[in-house]
Amino acid sequence: MTEVRTRFAPSPTGLLHIGGVRTALFEVLLAHHYGGKAILRIDDTDRERLVPGAVDALISDLRWVGLIFDEGPFPQSERLARYKEISEELIARGFAYRCDCTAERLAQEREEQAARKEPLGYSGYCRNRGVSASVPHVVRFKIPEDRAITLHDAVKGDVHWEKIALRDTVLLKSDGFPTYHLATVVDDRDMRISHILRADEWLSTAPLHLLIFEAMEWPAPVFAHLPPVLGADGKKLSKRHGATFLSSFREAGYLPEAILNFIALIGWSAGEGEEQEIFSMEELTRRFTLERVNNAGGVFSYEKLNWMNGVYIRNLPPEDLQARLEPVLAKAGLAVDSEKLRRILPQVRERLQLLPDAVPLVDFLFKQSIDRDMPAMLKKGMDAAKAREICVAAAEKLASLATFDTPAIEAALREVAESAGGKSGPVFTVVRIAVTGKTITPPLFESIYALGREQTIARLRETAALL
RNA sequence: GGCGCUAUCGUCUAACGGUUAGGACGGGGCCCUCUCAAGGCCCAAAUAAGGGUUCGAUUCCCUUUAGCGCUACCA
Numbered sequence: 226m227t228e229v230r231t232r233f234a235p236s237p238t239g240l241l242h243i244g245g246v247r248t249a250l251f252e253v254l255l256a257h258h259y260g261g262k263a264i265l266r267i268d269d270t271d272r273e274r275l276v277p278g279a280v281d282a283l284i285s286d287l288r289w290v291g292l293i294f295d296e297g298p299f300p301q302s303e304r305l306a307r308y309k310e311i312s313e314e315l316i317a318r319g320f321a322y323r324c325d326c327t328a329e330r331l332a333q334e335r336e337e338q339a340a341r342k343e344p345l346g347y348s349g350y351c352r353n354r355g356v357s358a359s360v361p362h363v364v365r366f367k368i369p370e371d372r373a374i375t376l377h378d379a380v381k382g383d384v385h386w387e388k389i390a391l392r393d394t395v396l397l398k399s400d401g402f403p404t405y406h407l408a409t410v411v412d413d414r415d416m417r418i419s420h421i422l423r424a425d426e427w428l429s430t431a432p433l434h435l436l437i438f439e440a441m442e443w444p445a446p447v448f449a450h451l452p453p454v455l456g457a458d459g460k461k462l463s464k465r466h467g468a469t470f471l472s473s474f475r476e477a478g479y480l481p482e483a484i485l486n487f488i489a490l491i492g493w494s495a496g497e498g499e500e501q502e503i504f505s506m507e508e509l510t511r512r513f514t515l516e517r518v519n520n521a522g523g524v525f526s527y528e529k530l531n532w533m534n535g536v537y538i539r540n541l542p543p544e545d546l547q548a549r550l551e552p553v554l555a556k557a558g559l560a561v562d563s564e565k566l567r568r569i570l571p572q573v574r575e576r577l578q579l580l581p582d583a584v585p586l587v588d589f590l591f592k593q594s595i596d597r598d599m600p601a602m603l604k605k606g607m608d609a610a611k612a613r614e615i616c617v618a619a620a621e622k623l624a625s626l627a628t629f630d631t632p633a634i635e636a637a638l639r640e641v642a643e644s645a646g647g648k649s650g651p652v653f654t655v656v657r658i659a660v661t662g663k664t665i666t667p668p669l670f671e672s673i674y675a676l677g678r679e680q681t682i683a684r685l686r687e688t689a690a691l692l
Numbered sequence: 693g694g695c696g697c698u699a700u701c702g703u704c705u706a707a708c709g710g711u712u713a714g715g716a717c718g719g720g721g722c723c724c725u726c727u728c729a730a731g732g733c734c735c736a737a738a739u740a741a742g743g744g745u746u747c748g749a750u751u752c753c754c755u756u757u758a759g760c761g762c763u764a765c766c767a
Contacts, residue, residue, distance in 0.1 A: 236767055271766055328765080344694050345763070363765050381697070390695040390763070398765040405767050429696060429762035452698080459759060487704095490716090494705055500715045502704095519705080522760070526703050529717040539730075575730045586728085638726085653726035665728045 229261030230419045233294065234301075234409065236268040237279030240470040241286040243525065244424070244454040244462050247488045249292050251451060252422050254489070254513035256295070264416055265297030268409075270402045272302075286471045290481040291506065299416070301408050308403035311411050311441065312364045312396050320440035321396060324351035325362040346392030364397035366406070366433060374432045379420070379449035379515045381428065389432045396437075406430065410437045413446055420447045420515075425522070426461075449515050452492045453522040462525050469525075478553060478580030479530070482506070483537040487530045489513075491523040503536060535578040543570050550583055557584045559591040566590070569675035572667035586667055590676055595662035597688065602658040605651060612655045613692040615645055619656050620685035629678045635670045659688035 231252040235245055256263040265287070267280055284298065301308075315321035324347075326334075331347065338345050347365070356362050368391050376384045396407040403411070413421060428450045438445040456466035463469060468477060474484055482505075489509050495501060496517050504512070538546065547563070547570055554561050566587065573586050589595055602612055622637040623629070638656060642649040657669050660681055666672050673681050 234767095238767075268767065274766065324765095331765090342693070347764095365765095384696070386695075388695085392763085395765050400765080402765090404765070409767095424761095425697070426761055426767090431696095450697085453760075455760085457703085461760075490704060492704095496706070498706060498714075500706080502716055521698050523705085524703055526717065529704065532717055535730090572729095576728065635726095642726090650726060657727065663727085667728085669726055 229259035231256040232264040232266050232418050234266040234268045238274040241283050243469050257510045258513050262295040265294035267298050267300040269300050269302045270408050321364050321366050323356035323362040324365045325356045325360050349393050361399050363395045363399050365393040366396050376431050379447050380518045414443050418446050422449045425450050425453045455522045455524045479534050480537045483534040487533045492519045531578045538577045553580045565675050572671045589661040597662045601664045609692045613689045615655045616659050616685045616689040620682045631670045631674045634673050660684050
């Protein structure tokens with residue numbers, strides 16, 4: 226078997242989209258599964274839509290998410306001479322021709338076709354006009370009139386066209402840049418790409434690509450058209466569906482590992498009755514094959530991604546989580562004390578779906594003064610006098626502890642609850658709000674341990690004074 | 693309109709032509725419990741419709757329906 230070589234060819238017209246990430250992932254998985262190479266190509270042939278800085282953003286996004294390419298990036302804009310050369314050869318071979326039709330003429334043609342309710346598209350006016358190379362022109366491919374063609378697609382199966390529904394398509398634009406159709410075929414040939422993995426939306430133009438390979442007498446690579454990643458409305462996922470750029474997932478506190486795992490499962494499954502959902506990159510690489518790629522589109526579910534992100538967070542070694550959390554907390558304006566955070570980490574770890582979820586859980590550790598939810602403290606039959614008693618007693622008990630650790634704190638507070646007469650729940654709620662300010666916190670004893678004796682006692686006394 | 697693709701729980705999906713159609717997310721309930729989570733157990737929830745082929749269709753074929761994509765000097 227010849228080397229498996231795949232390519233990911235994003236166009237630098239904006240930020241990397243989550244659908245693009247899925248394509249990139251599949252390119253890398255397939256290549257590496259077979260011990261081959263994944264190539265990064267930059268499809269910058271449309272200079273009108275080119276966004277400055279997009280290439281750098283693309284590369285840093287790919288690096289962040291952990292998708293590594295073996296070759297590239299190769300910008301297509303640096304290969305203009307090569308595309309020109311091939312377009313000339315296509316003309317020489319009789320498969321393409323120069324066309325100098327103006328935009329106005331094209332628009333008028335289209336108008337007339339619309340009036341006659343004909344399919345829109347270039348009429349082929351210049352096919353035999355022998356337009357000179359010295360006037361401004363484009364190069365068009367001569368789509369054969371009656372030509373049946375079959376694409377053997379690795380995921381769609383055989384796709385057959387009795388007649389190619391395309392009109393004479395532009396290969397080389399008047400500015401000397403190639404269109405996607407020319408550039409992709411030439412590059413796939415020159416870069417010895419063995420498998421073309423790309424989004425479903427390219428299926429309709431695949432006959433043209435096949436025809437170009439054929440015209441040049443180049444063997445065509447394996448084609449694999451990937452099912453689309455959909456929004457909740459069943460349409461192709463796009464900005465309209467909310468945060469779909471990879472960078473926004475990064476900012477929202479998703480883990481790259483979770484994103485890759487999750488996105489792999491849209492359009493691919495391990496099969497064989499496999500019920501596993503969590504796969505490392507290594508496992509994915511080992512198990513990924515085109516045979517297991519689905520052909521129906523899949524809706525991108527933020528709910529399931531959130532769940533999976535939580536799973537990945539829980540599986541993170543504490544030091545690793547801490548390293549990822551500290552910048553997030555700092556960004557939220559907290560003066561992080563690493564030691565305090567370290568103490569409470571195991572408790573917050575299982576309470577997170579997204580990294581920033583930690584902020585409201587731990588902010589009480591890093592604030593000088595806290596706001597307390599007093600109405601919540603005095604609910605369910607708890608009156609101020611009793612709450613005050615509890616705070617005072619708790620402060621005393623904690624102050625008298627020989628060792629200030631979680632078991633000791635628990636014992637102390639249970640004693641307080643008992644002498645306050647009865648249920649621990651309401652008592653702990655008072656202490657919880659007194660110390661953290663909130664009703665929802667990490668477990669109480671650990672929270673107190675992390676806060677430290679001094680601050681805890683101070684907050685209990687503060688609360689008593691408030692009541 | 694033309695051409696093409698697609699069709700299993702709400703969502704992601706599994707199921708050599710033979711299963712009580714399985715799992716996961718989400719939803720509901722119970723357990724655990726100092727709040728919130730996490731975890732455990734349980735429940736509801738699907739083969740788009742109609743025709744074939746077959747002893748037997750989720751699975752193969754056809755039609756219909758629905759959705760999506762393409763139909764640019766964009767990718």
